[in-house]
Amino acid sequence: MALIVQKYGGSSVGSLDRIHHVAQKVIKAKDEGHHVIVVVSAMYGETDRLIRLANALTQDHDPREYDVLISSGEQVSMALLSMALNAKNYPARSFTGPQIGIYTDNIHTKARILEVKTDIIQRELTQGRIVVIAGFQGVNVNGDITTLGRGGSDTTAVAIAAALKADECQIYTDVDGVYTTDPHFLPEARLIPQISFEEMLELSSLGARVLQIRSVELASKHNMPIRVLSTFSEGNGTLVTLEDKTMRKRLVSGIAFSAEEAIISLSGVPRKLGVEGHILSKVSEANIEIDMIAQNASIEEKSDFTFTVHRREYAKAMKVVEELATELGSITIKTNAKVAKLSLVGIGMRSNTGIASTMFKALGVEGINIQMITTSEIKISVVLDETHLKRGVEAIHRAFELDKPLDAINPPIFE
Ligand code: ADP
Ligand code: ASP
Numbered sequence: 202m203a204l205i206v207q208k209y210g211g212s213s214v215g216s217l218d219r220i221h222h223v224a225q226k227v228i229k230a231k232d233e234g235h236h237v238i239v240v241v242s243a244m245y246g247e248t249d250r251l252i253r254l255a256n257a258l259t260q261d262h263d264p265r266e267y268d269v270l271i272s273s274g275e276q277v278s279m280a281l282l283s284m285a286l287n288a289k290n291y292p293a294r295s296f297t298g299p300q301i302g303i304y305t306d307n308i309h310t311k312a313r314i315l316e317v318k319t320d321i322i323q324r325e326l327t328q329g330r331i332v333v334i335a336g337f338q339g340v341n342v343n344g345d346i347t348t349l350g351r352g353g354s355d356t357t358a359v360a361i362a363a364a365l366k367a368d369e370c371q372i373y374t375d376v377d378g379v380y381t382t383d384p385h386f387l388p389e390a391r392l393i394p395q396i397s398f399e400e401m402l403e404l405s406s407l408g409a410r411v412l413q414i415r416s417v418e419l420a421s422k423h424n425m426p427i428r429v430l431s432t433f434s435e436g437n438g439t440l441v442t443l444e445d446k447t448m449r450k451r452l453v454s455g456i457a458f459s460a461e462e463a464i465i466s467l468s469g470v471p472r473k474l475g476v477e478g479h480i481l482s483k484v485s486e487a488n489i490e491i492d493m494i495a496q497n498a499s500i501e502e503k504s505d506f507t508f509t510v511h512r513r514e515y516a517k518a519m520k521v522v523e524e525l526a527t528e529l530g531s532i533t534i535k536t537n538a539k540v541a542k543l544s545l546v547g548i549g550m551r552s553n554t555g556i557a558s559t560m561f562k563a564l565g566v567e568g569i570n571i572q573m574i575t576t577s578e579i580k581i582s583v584v585l586d587e588t589h590l591k592r593g594v595e596a597i598h599r600a601f602e603l604d605k606p607l608d609a610i611n612p613p614i615f616e
């Protein structure tokens with residue numbers, strides 16, 4: 202008898218028909234003799250609807266009440282799934298995150314899980330019931346509801362699986378697993394049968410929303426493998442696990458992208474000690490997350506300082522930068538709010554030097570200009586005009602033969 206945690210995302214529970222379908226899948230696991238814990242997201246579109254309601258009411262919401270509101274979608278789906286299971290004579294009980302005892306810090310809307318209690322879950326399982334838990338939520342030390350950031354039900358599932366030392370953590374979604382790039386964006390994308398935590402962490406942090414980044418961090422920390430599967434078709438999906446020497450893999454695993462970036466460039470910044478730190482601290486004081494940073498000396502005593510932010514933070518960032526320009530004097534601000542970031546991820550980059558040049562050449566052949574570049578050990582990111590994103594992803598996907606089956610690649614595989 203295994204202990205299995207299954208998580209179903211928003212589109213998997215998007216209608217009553219789909220909830221019935223999910224109930225059948227849960228029942229199948231139960232009939233195989235396993236203990237089953239199910240984590241559910243809100244029905245498709247519901248969290249967005251709740252966010253729109255809050256924003257329509259006020260732009261300046263109380264974070265505590267905002268979390269009470271946006272966590273409510275999961276309570277609906279957990280009750281419906283539990284009712285569907287009970288109606289099929291499979292005893293089930295649903296619980297919210299706070300009821301189970303998912304304790305978090307106080308950071309509303311992006312709280313981190315500090316502790317997961319397992320006593321209620323254990324009690325229910327011992328009594329033969331299926332446990333259905335609302336994803337995306339927890340409770341802080343004051344007893345207030347918190348939420349875990351968009352996509353946070355993945356993290357709930359991994360946290361519960363890790364706390365219970367589950368045999369499997371299955372994340373069911375609307376695609377067959379993790380692909381070489383978003384299969385809804387590029388139909389030639391291929392399923393990746395197995396991927397390391399490290400590469401998945403990069404893909405998630407660079408825009409592949411199939412797994413929330415924190416769920417991968419947590420899984421890696423507790424060495425809890427995740428299997429990403431489709432709710433709607435059979436298959437083995439993708440196993441996200443520790444790097445394994447026998448894993449057959451490519452030099453590069455996949456391409457992630459973020460379509461809504463903005464680039465802000467300050468030229469003529471006086472070259473005095475600490476000026477970069479000053480600029481960055483002003484931006485972060487305004488709670489704006491900076492993504493990429495580049496600095497280069499232009500003319501004597503002056504330098505150019507360029508950074509990117511998510512487009513939703515562009516207006517806020519511009520306000521700070523305009524204040525800085527007044528303070529530092531003689532600065533020219535150049536911006537482009539219509540850029541996208543494209544990133545190539547692969548463990549093979551550690552030992553192979555030709556990857557960046559292949560990537561840049563592929564973009565060059567397409568006549569695509571690179572506006573900014575950053576690299577780390579296993580990824581290369583470039584910023585491009587947003588209108589070039591699709592062609593850029595296609596070109597790089599082809600250049601690294603990501604559209605070909607693993608066996609057909611030449612030169613073959615990074616061992
Ligand atoms: P859920 O509601 O089940 O949590 P999400 O919408 O959060 O589903 O995540 C699944 C989506 O992630 C897919 O529909 C796909 O469009 C997108 N996605 C982005 N990058 C990838 C990738 N590399 N592999 C698979 N899916 C991806
Ligand atoms: N319902 C939440 C969201 O839409 C959490 C999740 O789906 O994982 O972000």
Ligand code: MG
Binds near residue numbers: 411
């Ligand atoms: Mg998700």
